[in-house]
Amino acid sequence: MTYQAYVFDVYGTLFDVYSISEKCTNYFSDKGARISQSWRQKQLEYCFLRQIIGSYIPFHEITKEALQYVCISEQVYTTEEIITDLLQAYLKLSPFAEVKQALEMLQSETLVVFSNGSLDMLHPLLNHSGLTSYFQHIISVDEIKQYKPSPSAYQHVCNRLNMQPKEILFLSSNTWDVAGASRFGFQTAWINRSNATMDLLDVTPNYIVNDLQELIGQLT
Amino acid sequence: MTYQAYVFDVYGTLFDVYSISEKCTNYFSDKGARISQSWRQKQLEYCFLRQIIGSYIPFHEITKEALQYVCISEQVYTTEEIITDLLQAYLKLSPFAEVKQALEMLQSETLVVFSNGSLDMLHPLLNHSGLTSYFQHIISVDEIKQYKPSPSAYQHVCNRLNMQPKEILFLSSNTWDVAGASRFGFQTAWINRSNATMDLLDVTPNYIVNDLQELIGQLT
Numbered sequence: 001m002t003y004q005a006y007v008f009d010v011y012g013t014l015f016d017v018y019s020i021s022e023k024c025t026n027y028f029s030d031k032g033a034r035i036s037q038s039w040r041q042k043q044l045e046y047c048f049l050r051q052i053i054g055s056y057i058p059f060h061e062i063t064k065e066a067l068q069y070v071c072i073s074e075q076v077y078t079t080e081e082i083i084t085d086l087l088q089a090y091l092k093l094s095p096f097a098e099v100k101q102a103l104e105m106l107q108s109e110t111l112v113v114f115s116n117g118s119l120d121m122l123h124p125l126l127n128h129s130g131l132t133s134y135f136q137h138i139i140s141v142d143e144i145k146q147y148k149p150s151p152s153a154y155q156h157v158c159n160r161l162n163m164q165p166k167e168i169l170f171l172s173s174n175t176w177d178v179a180g181a182s183r184f185g186f187q188t189a190w191i192n193r194s195n196a197t198m199d200l201l202d203v204t205p206n207y208i209v210n211d212l213q214e215l216i217g218q219l220t
Numbered sequence: 221m222t223y224q225a226y227v228f229d230v231y232g233t234l235f236d237v238y239s240i241s242e243k244c245t246n247y248f249s250d251k252g253a254r255i256s257q258s259w260r261q262k263q264l265e266y267c268f269l270r271q272i273i274g275s276y277i278p279f280h281e282i283t284k285e286a287l288q289y290v291c292i293s294e295q296v297y298t299t300e301e302i303i304t305d306l307l308q309a310y311l312k313l314s315p316f317a318e319v320k321q322a323l324e325m326l327q328s329e330t331l332v333v334f335s336n337g338s339l340d341m342l343h344p345l346l347n348h349s350g351l352t353s354y355f356q357h358i359i360s361v362d363e364i365k366q367y368k369p370s371p372s373a374y375q376h377v378c379n380r381l382n383m384q385p386k387e388i389l390f391l392s393s394n395t396w397d398v399a400g401a402s403r404f405g406f407q408t409a410w411i412n413r414s415n416a417t418m419d420l421l422d423v424t425p426n427y428i429v430n431d432l433q434e435l436i437g438q439l440t
Contacts, residue, residue, distance in 0.1 A: 045396075046421070048268045053369050053400045055422060065420040073417040149273050176265075180273045197293040200285040201266070202275060 002219075003187065004163050006106060007139075009148075009172035010115040010122065011093075013191055014131070019094035023086060028076050035070050042066035044176070047116055051147040058118040058142055063090060091124040095131060096193065102212035103134040111135050114157050114170075118142040137161065149180020169206075171215070175199040189215050222439075223407065224383050226326060227359075229368075229392035230335040230342065231313075233411055234351070239314035243306060248296050255290050262286035264396070267336055271367040278338040278362055283310060311344040315351060316413065322432035323354040331355050334377050334390075338362040357381065369400020389426075391435070395419040409435050 011017050017040050024039075025032030043066040050056055064087055071078045103111065111134055115122055119140050126132040139160050146152040158165055165185030172178050173191040175198055182188045182203040189207035190198065198208070209215040231237050237260050244259075245252030263286040270276055284307055291298045323331065333355050335342055342360060346352040359380050366372040378385055385405030392398050393411040395418055402408045402423040409427035410418065418428070429435040 045268075046419070048265075048272060049369065049396050049399065049419075049421060051272050052268060052367075053403045053421070054371060055403060057422075069417060069420050147272075149269065151274060176269050179269065183273045183275060197289060199266070199269075200289050201269060201273070202277075 003109070003169040004167035005110040005112050005161055005169070007112045007114045007157055007168055007170045007186070008135075009170075009174060009177050010113055010117055010125070011174075012193075013171060013173040014099050014113075015093040015095050015125065015129070017093060020086065020089045023089050027078075027082055027086070028074070031074055031076055035074055035076065038070045038074070039067050042069055044174075047147045048176075051150055056145040056147070058120075059116050059140075060087070060118050060121050063087060063121075091121060092128050093125060095129045096211065098211050098213045100131065102216055103131065105216055107134065110137075110161075112137040112139060112157070112161065114139045114141075114148075116141050116148050116153075149176050149183075151180070151184050154181055154184040154186060171212070175201075178205050179203045191215065223329070223389040224387035225330040225332050225381055225389070227332045227334045227377055227388055227390045227406070228355075229390075229394060229397050230333055230337055230345070231394075232413075233391060233393040234319050234333075235313040235315050235345065235349070237313060240306070240309045243309050247298075247302055247306070248294070251294055251296055255294055255296065258290045258294070259287050262289055264394075267367045268396075271370055276365040276367070278340075279336050279360075280307070280338050280341050283307060283341075311341060312348050313345060315349045316431065318431050318433045320351065322436055323351065325436055327354065330357075330381075332357040332359060332377070332381065334359045334361075334368075336361050336368050336373075369396050369403075371400070371404050374401055374404040374406060391432070395421075398425050399423045411435065 008014055018036055021033055021036035024036040028035050043063050046062045046066055067083060067086060113135050117140060122138055122140060139157055141147050141153045144156045168186050169189060170181040170186040171189045171191055173193050178188050178190045179199060179201040188205040190205040192208055192210060207215055207218055228234055238256055241253055241256035244256040248255050263283050266282045266286055287303060287306060331354055337360060339360050342358055359377055361367050361373045364376045388406050389409060390401040390406040391409045391411055393413050398408050398410045399419060399421040408425040410425040412428055412430060427435055427438060
């Protein structure tokens with residue numbers, strides 16, 4: 001293969017953030033699905049806004065505040081125990097079906113995780129799913145307190161790996177992440193799991209595939 | 221009154237961006253309302269993302285690309301004429317009901333517009349609604365190509381007015397705008413027109429009111 005490292009986004013790319021929706025439905029019944037969706041959307045919005053206004057806090061705090069906001073906004077009954085239980089579930093998200101086999105097929109390569117998540121979220125999540133051993137590096141933006149998709153975040157990966165952007169294939173299901181990484185200079189693969197529309201941000205991924213298996217088929 | 225200048229956000233604060241939804245419904249029938257909502261949401265998202273990844277384009281281009289994205293994503297039939305007509309409607313948005321009278325009551329003060337909108341959108345909009353003459357300054361982020369809520373955007377207002385942040389009352393209906401302005405150091409008023417929930421971004425506006433008339437009642 002032609003890349004020095006394969007750098008994977010985590011939430012939405014390796015793990016299904018909506019695998020939490022069942023638990024949301026248990027607590028919030030008919031509002032559960034919407035709360036699950038709004039929680040993720042607000043979580044991302046808070047990363048972007050805090051990056052812009054310059055008020056970084058770790059991802060686990062953003063994730064909690066996003067959930068608290070959505071519960072207030074949706075006017076659902078909640079307790080500290082419910083919030084804690086839902087946040088715990090974020091440490092046990094389900095990997096997408098093809099992920100483990102795809103990582104097996106790439107074992108001869110340098111595989112890296114790079115996430116907006118803080119290490120206190122990433123390590124339990126990867127351990128719970130048994131994926132930790134596949135990765136040589138687990139890199140969090142928390143090390144520099146600059147969220148993706150800022151150029152400084154992607155530069156941190158180059159610094160950690162001592163590689164040039166063009167030597168790296170960055171894989172993400174998030175269009176904002178693919179856009180930021182492409183703009184920075186990474187080679188990029190958009191794992192378009194939900195048949196979504198690419199955002200109009202003047203960037204074109206090197207690969208557009210439905211899952212990691214399809215990507216491997218195009219790499220080999 | 222106790223402020224050197226009253227600086228108003230435009231979209232959502234002085235003008236109702238959803239006054240365009242009727243035209244969307246004419247073109248897209250039952251999808252019109254959702255397209256109107258998604259268009260605004262995507263327009264804001266593109267401002268935030270382009271600010272973070274460092275790929276500024278003027279607001280009128282972002283507004284067009286946001287509309288194009290939503291039309292593709294919603295799989296609705298559209299033409300260049302439809303897109304153009306909807307973008308033209310953005311130059312004729314309706315001001316909220318109390319705006320004109322509120323500006324009249326503040327005429328002895330220094331009133332300023334400060335928007336992410338480019339001047340080629342702001343001037344026609346303010347002229348069409350007959351509000352131009354109320355403002356001593358019409359300031360756009362396009363002059364520095366840094367979108368709100370970045371600190372550099374709010375600093376531009378201080379530079380243009382030759383004032384300190386604390387001398388300025390900034391008024392916006394957008395929680396991300398109030399958060400960025402408060403964080404920067406402006407005095408802030410959140411015009412909470414839709415009974416929304418304040419975002420959890422570690423900032424508290426100096427005033428929280430339902431419209432400009434209510435704010436004036438608290439100022440005097």
